[in-house]
Ligand code: C2E
Ligand code: MG
Ligand code: MG
């Protein structure tokens with residue numbers, strides 16, 4: 544792993560890139576430190592039923608506060624961690640933290656029954672994902688159905704036998720598998736026939752202009768239709784307005800996430816949010 548990391552992370556030596564490279568290497572070692580010193584945190588965004596706003600679960604989203612740079616967005620540090628071979632450790636940390644949180648909510652009588660975590664494609668190239676989930680379920684006395692793993696279509700492009708093995712194992716345990724950012728990758732749809740997927744997440748780029756853009760409306764309806772025809776749950780991402788909510792309900796979508804309902808927030812804030820409803 545370290546060898547591979549070294550190769551991937553330090554391959555450019557052009558003078559013009561020195562500055563960028565320095566910053567990047569500094570960021571990488573800061574991220575390593577954050578992981579080992581437990582200065583990462585999870586925020587949770589509610590997943591709600593569109594018809595009545597009932598909570599159906601929460602997605603865990605990783606947060607990193609850099610001592611100098613402040614909050615670094617995951618869209619910046621996750622790709623970096625993928626290149627350096629650090630993302631598997633991050634994803635494992637997230638899974639453990641999310642399972643512990645779920646158990647703690649249960650103990651406190653908080654009505655959040657399910658969490659979704661994002662898993663990077665590289666994590667599935669290791670052969671211990673299903674075993675790791677299994678041990679966490681035992682440790683925290685959770686049911687497999689309480690855990691959803693979100694992965695992007697990028698995972699399916701590679702389509703390694705090891706990945707497919709892991710997905711089948713997870714599915715037979717009862718863990719839910721979700722395709723994140725559905726429709727933005729380059730995969731063919733045929734994987735939906737072969738792989739044990741439970742959920743599609745309609746990417747927020749299709750949701751943003753739903754009220755004004757007929758093409759986005761058509762694409763969203765098509766995705767929702769595919770999901771329903773295959774018996775999959777469809778979750779709309781990035782719902783920010785009542786208008787978007789209305790269009791999605793009309794198109795037959797049942798579950799959503801977005802600022803219109805709640806932002807990703809700390810576990811504590813989420814508990815307070817739940818009480819206020
Ligand atoms: P994602 O899994 O597709 O997560 C949805 C992103 O949309 C999140 O960004 C969320 O904060 C944001 N979002 C939620 N509601 C709205 C809304 O109404 N409007 C808009 N404009 N955005 C909304 P975030 O937290 O910055 O995460 C970005 C991406 O980073 C995630 O996309 C996911 O791919 C990745 N990521 C986050 N946490 C992890 C992790 O623990 N492991 C891995 N491998 N990837 C992660
Ligand atoms: Mg996600
Ligand atoms: Mg997504």
Ligand code: MG
Nearest residue numbers: 724746747780
């Ligand atoms: Mg997305």
